Amino acid sequence: MTTPAPAAPVRVERDGDVAVVVLDRPPLNLFDESVFARFERAVAELVALTAAGRPDRARAVLLEARGRVVSAGVQVEAFRDIAEGPDPVGEGTALWARLIRLAQTLEDLPVPTVFAAHGLTLTAAFELALACDLIVAAEQASFGLVEIVVGLTPSMGGPQRLAERAGPTRAKELVFGGERYPAARLEQWGVVNRVLPDEGFAEAAREYARRLAAGPTVAHAATKQLVSTAVRDGVRAADAVLPQVSGPLFASEDLRGAVASFLADGPGRATHRGR
The missing domain is CATH 1.10.12 (Lyase 2-enoyl-coa Hydratase; Chain  A, domain 2)
Known part of the structure; x- marks a missing residue:
């Protein structure tokens, strides 16, 4: 009996007119080079799927994750390898240039994009959420840009997109403090659009994306x-x-x-x- 190949850690599925990007790298959905590369491939696929004139066009995009958390952040070894390499400034600059293009490409898709956060959403995952048009969160969800623990500032567009949503002082507060914030607090600040009940959250988020996809x-x-x-x-x-x-x-x-x-x-x- 052949053992089925493991699912890709980031993949694009279809739910009718909605293209669903799934992050599925148990147990903590940590980002590393393979996950970033898969997200780049997924977003390139979204560009094609959402193109005007395509007969099977995706008319909304939903980003969701499997498992207990959305993401516990980035594997720190990636930062160590750059810092200890022969050209840390050059490699670091190239990394952020690459990843900000990823966020911008997601942001520029010509259809509504929704990020569904059912649990803990840290660093890179939170920054991808901020590149989406709308963020829906379960009651138990929490968010954080905690890069200060490794001496970084979030560099996938998080601070500036937080400033767009919540204002510059709130953006600095989130980044300077490195704290985790509950979904309800970020809804008050205009970062999260809707907080939905924990029970049935995944289907509620899908239904929300379907309603957007059914629009003009x-x-x-x-x-x-x-x-x-x-x-x-x-x-x-x-x-x-x-x-x-x-x-x-x-x-x-x-x-x-x-x-x-x-x-x-x-x-x-x-x-x-x-x-």
Whole structure:
């Protein structure tokens, strides 16, 4: 009898119109070179799966993890090897340049992205969560950027994306202190979007992603572009690009179908196709 090959530590699955990225490296879902490389492959796959015009297009993305925790962080040996290597500055700079590209590529996907945190979510996993549009968390979930324990600052985009969500002083507090914060606290600060009951959390997160995937995909992409422009460049900059971003929505099947449905059947009854 042939023993089945172990599942990849990071893989992409499909749940209807939702592409689900699964982190599954028991027991603690620690990040090392193999996990980072797998995430790069998974995000490259998402770029292809979410491309406009694809007949089997994924219209939302969900990141989730298996096991008791989402992730207990990064294997520290990776940092030791760089620090003790022949060119620590060069290797460290190359690592962060590579990983910030990963976060940015995830952030720039043209569909809604959701991170589902059911338990402890530290360092790299938390930074990937912050690169998603929305974070949903179970009541028992907790989060931390604890890189100070190894003399680092989070460098996959965590501090700056925390500043976007919660403001600069909260971002500094999370990073300087290296503490773990419960989901309810981070919901109060605007970092976590929704806290859901522990019981049935995984399915509730999936259902939330399915609802987003059933929406007007082209309009969601426009929303992402306008919000990102406003945050990075200011409201007037978003105003300036709005006609070019939102004008083409009138040519989308989603808009035409929704308008026809609204006039015939009333609001909220349209079925969107993501085109």
